[in-house]
Amino acid sequence: MSGQGSSSAISGTVTVLAAASLKEAFTTLGAQFEKQHPGTRVVFSFGPSSGLAQQVNQGAPADVFASASTKNMDQVVQAGGATSPKPFASNEMEIAVPATNPAHVTGVKDLARAAVKVALCQSQVPCGVTAAKVFTNAGITVTPVTQEVDVKSVLAKVSLGEVDAGVVYVTDVRSAGSKVTGIEIPADVNASTSYPIATLTKAPNKAAAQAFTAFVLSGAGQQVLAADGFAKP
Template identity: 55%
Template sequence: MTIRRFTAAGAAALVLALAATACGSDGGSDTGNGTATSTATDSATGSATTGSPTGVPKASGSITVFAAASLKETFTDLGRKFEAANPGTKVTFNFGGSSALAASINSGAPADVFAAASPAPMKTVSDAGGAAGEPRTFVRNTLAIAVPEGNPKHLTGLADLAAPGVKVALCAKEVPCGAAALTALKAANVTLTPVTLEQDVKGALTKVELGEVDASLVYRTDVRADAGKIDGVDFPEAAKAVNDYPIAALAKAPNKDGAAAFVAYIQSPEAQQVLTAAGFQAP
């Protein structure tokens, strides 16, 4: 089994590709459903690029994007780039667990775009008539074991997570990262009892950062985004639990043109380059 240590030095290339992603939590607020909001506007970088990306229609006005928590760093960066290419636009994000976001959309929360971490939450929106057109898979993601720096428990694979005295955090089974974790554990024939079940992948990752658990099953992209704070352990069963990420403009989008433009941008070569640099896989 291979142990990969994701250090700050090893993440240098990623930092260049994801400049200013830390702004994703700046100015965040609670929306009442347990998810965080952030705006992509940055006066220091708002004029960094000009011109609409190839093949992407121009947009204007405010665009509200509901997106899976694992997309926070990349989408915040892409939101700034989209605004710079479309002067007069403002992209606001609501990041959280995909299932909770889907429920909010179906309950009438105003949003223009939904990007989920698996097809299941998107299907609940589509089945309710909430998606405008067919959702499109724009990236894929796989799991890794997040451990504290230095991997003090010397964990090398999923079987080690079931060892006595090892405290593990998982996402709840209703959340895409939780469903993927259960699939991987089943493939490895491993049964364990987590000490906590989190409502999104960032919650599971934070438990490792704070030293409250010895490991958590999260996306590899989240491990890479947290380089320098935690280490990551790859395991072969991750190949059995690859998550497709679909995106769709919403039928009741207040800004339909803006929604269509943002969805097209996320599928553009420019955006795909940022996403793959962060560790996502091309669809």
């Protein structure tokens, strides 16, 4: 058997652990992959990259890991869970406020106001790490009223009007549609994160895992990511 594998050789379930911010784009990619490879099924587990890396390192059975930061992927590589991760996208931060913007937030400095209730990701999660870089760049201190497990949880708090603002990725503001209003962060203070992907060393379905990883990195995969607001890696 050669390691190349034709599409006919690819079948079965591919289990993909992916950062929460990838939910919309990867759901689309999964459907396209299944169509290209009849007999395959892509099963996703979305969550915070830090938690997913921990799952891999604890031996959770999975085929592919797509992280929202190189740091969490490096943790998996160092533990022997993956080799040769490849960057496939990047993402910048944006402020999300409820559609009516009750606290009249106009920019990043407003997040330091005591009266503004802010939701952030937990400090070990990529969206929390990247938001912290924004605050450092802006020279402000932000005290959140809540720190959420992943970016979609922050977005939910904003959508429901439970907070005045949240710092999420530009792709999340886009995915929320009219539920939130996005307030751009100026380029000179904004920060971005790089997304790497890798087939896992102990992937139960290695051929299909490699094919899915290659698909995400392909031109077709990149088109889906760009359409969802992701920038090039």
